[in-house]
Amino acid sequence: MDTHTDLWLAASIVVMSLLLSAFFAGAETAFTAASRARMLSLEDSGDLRARVVNRILASRERFIGAMLIGYNIVAIGASAFTTSVLTTIFGKSGVLYATGVMSVLVIVFAEVLPKTLAINKPDQAALVMARPVAFAVALLGPAAIAIEKVVRLMLRPFGISIGQHQSILSPTEEIRGQVALLHREGGVAKAERDMLGGLLDLHELSVSEVMVHRTKMRTINADLPSEEIVREVLSSPYTRMPLWRGTSENIIGVLHAKDLLRALDAAGGDASGLKVEALALETWFVPDTTSLRDQLKAFLTKKTHFALVVDEYGEVMGLVTLEDILEEIVGDIADEHDVAVSGVRPQGDGSVNADGSVAIRDLNRAMDWNLPDEEATTIAGLVIHEARAIPDTGTAFNFHGFRFQVLRKAKNRITALRITPLVPMIAKKDEIEG
Structure with a gap:
């Protein structure tokens, strides 16, 4: 009777160990594959389970160590009790039976099955197992830290340093790679991919790469009669026109079409008496090496949309507008006054x-x-x-x-x-x- 009871007890321990092995294997897969972005979003919306998941993933090394320790303890325990049960039944040949049986059980039920289920729906699996995993990490975490320290000491004489898990790719490159992958899989349209890529590129591009070159700038000679200046502004597709005197590089101000039209209306439509130079806004010069991200912030801060680009010698290279930067994100912005020449x-x-x-x-x-x-x-x-x-x-x-x-x-x-x-x-x- 005692022997029969012992066999049932050992078999029960084996089953429990296999279940725990499946839990540890599935948890490691689910938490590793879970979307950090989705978990952060769920936590912001008040999901307590997502908060637990994020707290666990914040100490990834401790979590993985705890899962490995837990898995190996229960897997070894299952093998030991299975061997005990089968040797009691079959004698010495039970060792061979135990090896074959446990190999099948561990591979199928403690490895392939739980990991397959977890990888199919990692976010849902991580949320379901959040609290049990948190308990396991709290229980086995100290042992994982101690083992990691021992491993560090063992590898130090060989000049091997562990624990430096910085990614080879920068966060920007990782995001760009994810977007490209989603585009290939059909989850992101080309236009959306280009917009996200343009946004990520803002810090890498300088204003000199998107500016209107000085040979294509439309400017006005400030010494022209005011009537002619009015005609130049009205015939231009742009609302802001640089004014120059002497040479085209000597920019003395920027004339806004609205300011000119207001002054013209106040003068009763008589352009001959206008002092155009007095209407011009102060010129804003920016270095050609300024990144688009910094220039975009500067445009928003100064609440202006127009700047002249100069090189290291102070020579005018071209002009850049807020629209030029936005087009790097959303593509070409055309209106009814734009000249439709794509080239x-x-x-x-x-x-x-x-x-x-x-x-x-x-x-x-x-x-x-x-x-x-x-x-x-x-x-x-x-x-x-x-x-x-x-x-x-x-x-x-x-x-x-x-x-x-x-x-x-x-x-x-x-x-x-x-x-x-x-x-x-x-x-x-x-x-x-x-």
Whole structure:
């Protein structure tokens, strides 16, 4: 009778140990795979279980150590009691039976099954197991810390340092990778991906990369008669116009169309008596190395939308507006007064005809390409950088997976190019030859 009772007790311990093994294995998988963003959101909305999950994950090393210790203790216990039960029944051959039986039970019921269930719905599993896991971590955490210290001491003579779990990727790169993955899986549309990518890029881009170059700036000579200045402002698609005197680089102020129209209305429509220079706003100069993120904050702080960009010598390089920065996030912003010239013209054969002045980032966004923009801002600049020369009309180059052919050139400027992806060309050639 005692032997029969002992067998049932040992079998019960084995079953309980397997259940605990499944709990520890599933908890480790669920908590590791759970979304930190979702848990933080649930905690902010008042979910107490999510708060427990976040508190546990804040000490990830202690949590993992506790789960491993718990799993190994109960797994070893289950194996020991199973061996005891089967040797009592079958004698010495029971050791072999115990090995086979426990291998199947542990692999199926204590490893594969709980981890599969947990990985399918990690957030829900983590919330359900939050309080039991918190109890287990509180119970086994001190042992995990002690074991970790012993391991550190054992590895120190070999020059191996543990506990430094800083990610190789920066948080920005990790977010960018997650967004790209969601886009490939269909969870994020291309426009949304581009907006998020543009937002993450603000600290990496400078105002010199998005500014309107001084050769394309629309400015007004302050010495012109006031009537002519009014006509210039009314014919311009822009509301803010830099005023210059003497030379175009000598900017003395910025004229706002609304201020001019108010003054014109106060003068009864007579522009001859207007003192335009007195209406001009003070010019705001910013260094060309200013990041877009800093410039955006500066625009919001100063409550203005317009600044002139200068180089290290104080020479005017161009102008930047709030709209220029916003377009880096949301894409091109067009209104009824904008000149609809994109400079990108897709062709029927898969190639693209582009103006040399088109920004690489704009082309990448429009065509969903990934041309590098670290060494050059425009397509023409990229070709010149790669060719190490200013190529002649008709010259073609292959680099970065594309074929670049110069279509037009004006003096030392490349004004038009044809860009053709090489991969579709190769695939088409193979299809014809096949």
